[in-house]
Amino acid sequence: MILDHIAIVSSNIKRDVEWYKRTFNCRLSYEDETWALLKFDNISLALVTKDEHPNHFAIVDPMVKNDKNARKHRDDICYIYKKDPSGNVIEIIYEPSN
Amino acid sequence: MILDHIAIVSSNIKRDVEWYKRTFNCRLSYEDETWALLKFDNISLALVTKDEHPNHFAIVDPMVKNDKNARKHRDDICYIYKKDPSGNVIEIIYEPSN
Numbered sequence: 001m002i003l004d005h006i007a008i009v010s011s012n013i014k015r016d017v018e019w020y021k022r023t024f025n026c027r028l029s030y031e032d033e034t035w036a037l038l039k040f041d042n043i044s045l046a047l048v049t050k051d052e053h054p055n056h057f058a059i060v061d062p063m064v065k066n067d068k069n070a071r072k073h074r075d076d077i078c079y080i081y082k083k084d085p086s087g088n089v090i091e092i093i094y095e096p097s098n
Numbered sequence: 099m100i101l102d103h104i105a106i107v108s109s110n111i112k113r114d115v116e117w118y119k120r121t122f123n124c125r126l127s128y129e130d131e132t133w134a135l136l137k138f139d140n141i142s143l144a145l146v147t148k149d150e151h152p153n154h155f156a157i158v159d160p161m162v163k164n165d166k167n168a169r170k171h172r173d174d175i176c177y178i179y180k181k182d183p184s185g186n187v188i189e190i191i192y193e194p195s196n
Contacts, residue, residue, distance in 0.1 A: 025099040
């Protein structure tokens with residue numbers, strides 16, 4: 001099973017995008033004022049604002065499309081959020097075109 | 099650049115290892131009472147106890163071996179911890195045998 005991304009809360013998306021690009025060899029895939037996506041070789045790192053999402057990581061699982069609680073992101077990706085027994089937030093995602 | 103692992107705080111390592119194995123298709127690589135390592139296809143997920151580490155993710159960077167503040171884990175892996183401008187904890191690691 002693949003982990004699609006890690007999402008961490010940023011207090012300033014633009015500043016942190018510049019810091020990650022300067023500090024590590026990663027590539028900017030998307031950026032607006034509410035979130036950004038940085039590509040590392042094996043996984044993506046999402047910078048998100050506190051009001052949008054908590055810190056989490058995302059696991060790809062096609063079974064999520066059969067979950068009656070699944071919702072869709074604007075880009076048609078099915079998702080649900082769940083918590084592990086310690087309260088860590090996990091996003092389960094599936095992109096139908098994959 | 100590769101992200102080696104994500105580390106999340108667990109309040110009960112044994113319980114959460116069972117939950118992850120039951121819920122996702124991942125493989126247990128190591129487990130003791132203080133931490134465990136679960137292997138996904140593209141990255142590892144470490145369950146750690148609160149007293150050992152905060153939530154973080156680890157990036158592989160050979161340059162860390164030249165950092166005068168670098169320390170060594172018991173398994174000879176060089177590491178430093180740093181924070182991004184928003185305060186997220188990043189571990190920079192390098193295993194000399196790689």
